[in-house]
Amino acid sequence: MPGGPGADGDGRRRRERDALAAAITVSASALGVCTPNPPVGAVVLDESGEVVGTGATEAPGGRHAEVVALDAAGDRARGGTIVVTLEPCDHHGRTGPCTGRIREAGLARVVYAVSDPNPVASGGAGTLRREGIGVVRADDDEVRAARSGPLRAWLHRQDHGRPLVTWKYAASLDGRVAAADGSSKWITGPVSRRHAHARRQEIDALVVGTGTLRADDPALTARTDDGRPAPRQPLRVVMGLSPVPADARVRGADDRFRHLATRDPAEALALLGDVSHVLVEGGPRLAGAFLAAGLVDEIDAYLAPLVLGAGLSAVSGAGVDTLAAAHGFEIRETTILGDDLHLRLTLTADTTPLTRGPR
CATH class of the missing domain: 3.40.140.10 (Cytidine Deaminase, domain 2)
Incomplete structure (x- = not known):
C-alpha cells in the first residue's frame, strides 16, 4: 500500500x-x-x-x-x-x-x-x-x-448478470456417487460432511432436482456439528417440472423454500432473482444440465478413498462427446478432510475483470 x-x-x-x-x-x-x-x-x-x-x-x-x-x-x-x-x-x-x-x-x-x-x-x-x-x-x-x-460471488454477479454457480458432489475415486445397488450414504466421511454444511451457510441458494427429491427427500438445511440447524440457512430450491409433495422435508416450516418449475438452468437462475451464489447439489442429470449450459463456475469435489467399479456417475448429459469438448477447470485448493480429499476448482482461464454495482 x-x-x-x-x-x-x-x-x-x-x-x-x-x-x-x-x-x-x-x-x-x-x-x-x-x-x-x-x-x-x-x-x-x-x-x-x-x-x-x-x-x-x-x-x-x-x-x-x-x-x-x-x-x-x-x-x-x-x-x-x-x-x-x-x-x-x-x-x-x-x-x-x-x-x-x-x-x-x-x-x-x-x-x-x-x-x-x-x-x-x-x-x-x-x-x-x-x-x-x-x-x-x-x-x-x-x-x-x-x-x-x-466478495467474489457478489462481484461475479455484477459482472455477469447472474449468480456464481458452484457444483458440489461427493464421489468415490472412480467418480461414482452411488454404488450399483443405489446405496450412497455415506461415501465420504463425517469431516467432509461438516465441511459441506459449513459451506451451505455461506451461499444464498441450494439447488437440487426433482429426481434427488424423490430419491432422498432431503431437508437441504445447514447443520452444526451436533446436528442442530445452523444460524444461517440458504434458500432451499427444487428445480424441475414434477410437483413437490406437501410433506416433503425440503419445504420446512419457514419461508426459505422455492420450487422452480423449469428444467432450464438459465431460467432457474433468472427466477432466483438477485442472489449472488448458488450451490448445485442435485444429481448427475442436474449437474450435467448446468455444465452443458456453461453455467458451472466452480466445483467443490469431495473424493473418498474408495473404488466402486459400477454405480451412478457423478454427472451425465454434460454435452461432451470428445476429449476436446471437455469442460476445463483449474484446481485452486486441495484439502485433506479426514480420510477424504476436497478439491476446489474454477473454470480454466477465468480472468474476467470483476466490478461492483450499487448497494
Missing part, C-alpha cells in the same frame, strides 16, 4: 496490510446474510495504528461494514484510518452514504481494495479526497485477495 518514506511509512503500510487481511476475514461473517448487498469488511485504526473497531455488512436495511466498524470505534476513530475491502459508497440507498459517516467520524485516511465503477454508487474516493481526507487504494496483490475472498 502507498505510504510515506522511512520506518514510519513502512510501519503504517504493514499495519494497513494486516488490517485489510483482517477486514477480508471478518467480511466472511456477512456471507449468506447480506444479499443483495456485498459482503464487505472494515477495520478502524486509531492515530497510533491500533485496531479499535471492526465490522461487516449487516442484513439488508442494516449498517454497512464501515458504519459497524466506526460505531465500535467511537471517538477513538478520530484522526485515524479505516481500511475497507470495497470503496465506500457515496449514495443514498436503504441507508445513508458511508462517505458521510466517515467524514463525521473525523477520519484522516481511508484505504480500500476494490474500486466502485458503478455510476449510481461510485465516487466515494473522490468525494472523500475533496473533503481533505487521504484516500489510497491497496496494492495489486491485496486487491486480488479481496476480489477472490468473500
Whole structure:
C-alpha cells in the first residue's frame, strides 16, 4: 500500500496490510446474510495504528461494514484510518452514504481494495479526497485477495448478470456417487460432511432436482456439528417440472423454500432473482444440465478413498462427446478432510475483470 518514506511509512503500510487481511476475514461473517448487498469488511485504526473497531455488512436495511466498524470505534476513530475491502459508497440507498459517516467520524485516511465503477454508487474516493481526507487504494496483490475472498460471488454477479454457480458432489475415486445397488450414504466421511454444511451457510441458494427429491427427500438445511440447524440457512430450491409433495422435508416450516418449475438452468437462475451464489447439489442429470449450459463456475469435489467399479456417475448429459469438448477447470485448493480429499476448482482461464454495482 502507498505510504510515506522511512520506518514510519513502512510501519503504517504493514499495519494497513494486516488490517485489510483482517477486514477480508471478518467480511466472511456477512456471507449468506447480506444479499443483495456485498459482503464487505472494515477495520478502524486509531492515530497510533491500533485496531479499535471492526465490522461487516449487516442484513439488508442494516449498517454497512464501515458504519459497524466506526460505531465500535467511537471517538477513538478520530484522526485515524479505516481500511475497507470495497470503496465506500457515496449514495443514498436503504441507508445513508458511508462517505458521510466517515467524514463525521473525523477520519484522516481511508484505504480500500476494490474500486466502485458503478455510476449510481461510485465516487466515494473522490468525494472523500475533496473533503481533505487521504484516500489510497491497496496494492495489486491485496486487491486480488479481496476480489477472490468473500466478495467474489457478489462481484461475479455484477459482472455477469447472474449468480456464481458452484457444483458440489461427493464421489468415490472412480467418480461414482452411488454404488450399483443405489446405496450412497455415506461415501465420504463425517469431516467432509461438516465441511459441506459449513459451506451451505455461506451461499444464498441450494439447488437440487426433482429426481434427488424423490430419491432422498432431503431437508437441504445447514447443520452444526451436533446436528442442530445452523444460524444461517440458504434458500432451499427444487428445480424441475414434477410437483413437490406437501410433506416433503425440503419445504420446512419457514419461508426459505422455492420450487422452480423449469428444467432450464438459465431460467432457474433468472427466477432466483438477485442472489449472488448458488450451490448445485442435485444429481448427475442436474449437474450435467448446468455444465452443458456453461453455467458451472466452480466445483467443490469431495473424493473418498474408495473404488466402486459400477454405480451412478457423478454427472451425465454434460454435452461432451470428445476429449476436446471437455469442460476445463483449474484446481485452486486441495484439502485433506479426514480420510477424504476436497478439491476446489474454477473454470480454466477465468480472468474476467470483476466490478461492483450499487448497494
